[in-house]
Amino acid sequence: MMDRRTLFVLALVGAVLGLGTWWFLTNMHEVTQQVRAPQGAAAQNNRWLAAGTLLQRTGLTVRYVEDATLAMPAAHDVLIVPVEDESVTVEVFNQQMNWLRLQGGTLILGVQGNEFVYRSLLRDAGITLSSSKQPTQDAPTLAGSVLPPGKVDRAQLQLKGLDYPLSLTRLPAKSLHVEHNAMVIGSDGPDGQTMIMQTRNSVFAFVASGQLFSNSLLNQEDHAELLWRLMYANGQPGTIWIVTGGRAPPWYVLLWRNLPGTLILSALALILLIVRSLPRFGPLAPEVQTVRRGLVEHLAASGRWLFRHDEANLIAACQASLRAALKRHQPRLALLPTPRLATMLARLSGKDEKDIALALSQGAGHDPRAFTQCIALLQSLTLMIENPAGPAYDHAD
Known part of the structure; x- marks a missing residue:
């Protein structure tokens, strides 16, 4: 038979265990924590794989092409060119404009300021590029660092027909400046980085940095919702064409694009070669000796x-x-x-x-x-x- 001291110790231990169990059950709850998994080979080879996967899960048809020349958009299709595509020539640009004007569709273009074929499109839309605006010190990099809350330079994009603004991250890219234009249906300010315009049967979305829709930044802020809203900005979309930009144009294509400069430089080199070979008045000067003579010599x-x-x-x-x-x-x-x-x-x-x-x-x-x-x-x-x-x-x- 236990004495009073033993019974008191057992009662005290039971009370402590009971209070601890009650506190654990009332204060602990399930916490969902995001863990970044390493990207697979498919994501490393295609920076826009997450965007395509998101659109496919919503029931849309997505096709990836390495350059814009391989895309064949039809009526109500969407063409996404997130980064500068060197394969776009004047002929390809004219085909894209004819598709947008005659059949109608949506063009999402990442504007870096170096696309010589899209300058006329920007000029007709009244868009000019200003100097780049750097984000804050804690802003995300293109590699996809985690965004610290409250320390990132954000922009609010108001889309026509949407009751609430979309929050976007400002990246180190140039700003888009547009005068008062009735075609603008969405922008993040007069000097923002995203400008959405609508014509009679087409939608143009100009993004100063297409990295908003990359694998590393699509899940930040409202980037994914903006991408999904753009798909339906011109009605029910058809096929979604995403230009991955993974292949550089062949050397003969680059040579053909720079044909005037190549011809001028070749002619100049030929003239210099001919002038060097022509007879001169008097003897030719000896060739300059590049090897330094020794002290004995x-x-x-x-x-x-x-x-x-x-x-x-x-x-x-x-x-x-x-x-x-x-x-x-x-x-x-x-x-x-x-x-x-x-x-x-x-x-x-x-x-x-x-x-x-x-x-x-x-x-x-x-x-x-x-x-x-x-x-x-x-x-x-x-x-x-x-x-x-x-x-x-x-x-x-």
Whole structure:
């Protein structure tokens, strides 16, 4: 039999467990938390897969094409070009305009400001692009970061026939400015990023950033509802054509689009090549040597230059020194002409008469070895005249 102390402890433990169970059942409730799962291969290859899946679940027919040239919209179809499509040429643009004007449909165009073929459409609608408006620091990136509540730059889009505005996220894109236009059925302000216009049988939706409908941002704010409302802006839609933009145009297509510039550059290059090959007045300048000469080659070239410019001065100085010695010691020989003087000096020194005559008259030309022998011969003759009793220094040997 338990005593009073044991019964008191058991009663206290039971009371605590009962109160804890009551608090847990009254305060805990189910919480739904969004968990971002990694994108699959299909979503990575197609940034608009979530938009297409959403529209398919509402009963619409969706087709994906890599560029706008592959789309074949019919009456009441919807063509979505969320990003700039380089495959759109003037012919494709005219086909799209004929489809909208004659059969009627909806065109959702992402405007980045670089589409040369859609400029006329923007101009006719009275839309101009202004400088980009940056979002706040905590705004989402295109990679799909989570939007912190209360810190994102939002815009309110009022759509005609809708009782409440749609909340959109402002992205780092250019703003659309339009004057007062009766065709506007929805916009997020005079300088917003979304402009919806309606003509007699067509609807044009200009979005400054088509990333609103991408996989990463479709579930933010009211982007998905805006996409769904645009599908029915012109009545019951037919096929939804989404341009994924996954294929770049072939090189010959790009070449054809830039044909004028290509022809001008090719003609300029051909002219420069012909002018370079034509004969010029005078010799052609040598090709510029890009390899820097070594120090030894530089010293050798400097020595050759000094030799060619100073050899005549050195020969003349040696000849003048010999003439001065003759005037001091052999005045009669100094008065003789050069051929006769060469003969007399050859007899006195025993040297070759032709070498002496060459040294006294014109030197040895530009041959370094002959030049050295000529200088040595003149010096030996000068020493012989200055010191007739001593031996003559023969540097030529």
